Amino acid sequence: MSLAVVYSRAQVGIAAPLVSCEVHLSGGLPGTSIVGLPETTVKEARDRVRAAILNAQLEYPQRRVTVNLAPADLPKDGGRFDLPIALGVLAANGRVPRDALDGCEFIGELALSGELRGVHGVLPAVLQATRRGRRVIVPRDNAREAALVEDADVRVADSLLEVCAHLAGRIDLPRAEGGGIDDGRASPLPCLSDVRGQPHARRALEVAAAGAHNLLLVGPPGTGKTMLASRLPGILPPLDEHEALELAAVRSVAGHDTDVANWKQRAFRAPHHTASAAALVGGGTLPRPGEVSLAHHGVLFLDEIVEFDRHVLEVLREPLESGRIAISRAARQAEFPARFQLVAAMNPCPCGYAGDPSGRCRCTPDVVARYRARLSGPLLDRIDLKLEMPRVAHAELRDGVVGEDSGTVRARVVAARLRQLQRAGKPNAWLGNREVERDCALDARQHALLDRAVDRLGLSARAYHRVLRVARTLADLAGSGRIEEVHLAEAIQYRRFGG
Known part of the structure; x- marks a missing residue:
């Protein structure tokens, strides 16, 4: 035959x-x-x-x-x-x-x-x-x-x-061995103790890590926005075997060489603001994964986010909600995972110094409003935590107390994430509306507080549920079985920028 x-x-x-x-x-x-x-x-x-x-x-x-x-x-x-x-x-x-x-x-x-x-x-x-x-x-x-x-x-x-x-049975080919062994050769991640001052920003970063929430940092140049964002992978819970293999599969399809020593580390992707929509979400005649997929189970950092083309930013809306990106071409269709955590940074105005005590900013309110309007309402709605960072005093940089290191913060994050997995099987940021109603119950006084915030800040239904998810994460970090008023108040504060 x-x-x-x-x-x-x-x-x-x-x-x-x-x-x-x-x-x-x-x-x-x-x-x-x-x-x-x-x-x-x-x-x-x-x-x-x-x-x-x-x-x-x-x-x-x-x-x-x-x-x-x-x-x-x-x-x-x-x-x-x-x-x-x-x-x-x-x-x-x-x-x-x-x-x-x-x-x-x-x-x-x-x-x-x-x-x-x-x-x-x-x-x-x-x-x-x-x-x-x-x-x-x-x-x-x-x-x-x-x-x-x-x-x-x-x-x-x-x-x-x-x-x-x-x-033919004449020789025995060798096995591929040793690729997945964790031998301690992984590169150390940047430590959170390098950050001087900014206690509120450090707190927001910890909350974002604990609940897998998206984060927007706003502040003048040199306030540590990029430094903080680069420390996020070091305080996130470790990847489990399934998550690490899923990320490695995306890298393999994209043609990236596998770094065996670091293959279980969280991804940190920071594309330049000139990146196209196809570079960000993937594309091509033969669809290839983009930055959102290469950041799967990790962090996508967009520095100077308002400098990205508006169309490019809008393509993030679907993967931020679904955790996947579907690419359709005339002859090919492909779907890639994209369950990433968005961290964005921007200046408060075009010159970068709006609100600075030095009074250096000469931008008019209209100019500042147009500058911030480059971020659309639907995209801002999908960002759970929004924090304005002040400039750090020189004395604090020189003589400030060294904050907690990444290991200490990570222990609290892991404990909070474990509570979420035991309760719902997923981080709080991924909860559906019915799961929010089940796990984020409020009493009458808390409902009144949230109703006032919704009216005053003009929050959408999506933002309303995201406030509850953040409040649930704050309760988990505090080891509380239910959301307290202090947790809800802090969660509302994180929605103040941009509504």
Whole structure:
């Protein structure tokens, strides 16, 4: 029989659907055709595969070769199918035992010499193959990334000839090992004790970390907005195994090298204000993840947020609500996770010194209002905590008391987050409206206080629920089983800027 089937995985967003590479040899003029909705890079595989087989001193069949990549309606792109196509040709020609292909999946691009080159998106493929109980053979360039999946049977190879020898039983390919071991080599994160003064901002940062709330910092240049934002990952709870793998899968699909020592650290992404909408949320003819997905389970920091194009900022509204981003193109659709925590910073006015005791600001109220209006109401509505930071006195910078370090604050954050997970299974910022009604009950006096705040600040229904979520986080930090009036009052204070 001149038919062989080899299994591989395609890449659709961070999903890795199974692809059957069916190779058939028949009579007729020698030639190779690839069908099954291949993109240009996959069509070019016929030339790479033929040269790789010949340069590996193996025989390429002088017959009609038909390669079908099933399912036929799933687009295929990249060089990841080179290795399975080559093995299918060799198995159909009797040069590789067909039964050795059972229970295995193969991913890898071939050089003309027969060497294997790494490809993007290996981690999602290994995850799916492991769930199906299959062994995966990958290029050595992808070994460290593939080894992040515990209990996976991943073998690494340097060339097509090595894979053939392994399938023939002549050699045993080495396992990909050690990728997910935490050996203490992770880079230390910036410490919160570096921040002098700004006790209210430190408090807001702790609240944001405890409840996964979005945060806006407003203040003159040099008040420590960027320094505070960069300390947020250091006080967030550690990633669990599932969250770390999900983030690593996004990075793999985006083509970022896996930093094995730091792969369990929270992401901190800080795109420049000239970034386009596609750079922020993802896009392209072949959809790739953007900054919001690369910040999944981490922090997206937008410094000088009002300098971003307004259209660019508006595309954040959907992922801020849903935690996912769907990218649709004429021929492709992809969905990426985007459960990030937004931290933004801005000056109070164009010159940066509105409200400063020095009186340096000469901006008129109309100019300040237009400047702040660059942030739309719907986007501001989705930011839970808004804090105006004053300039720190020089004496406090020089002689100020050193504040708590990140480890101390992180312990309180972890304890508060644990209460939330035990109560609702998710951080307070992700609670739905019904869950808010269940977990954020108020008494009559507290309802009256909140009603007055809604009227005075003109809060929307969304802002109303976000105040309750923040109040619930403040209660969790205090170890309280119910929301007290002091918690509600503090939560209302965080809504004062911009309504």
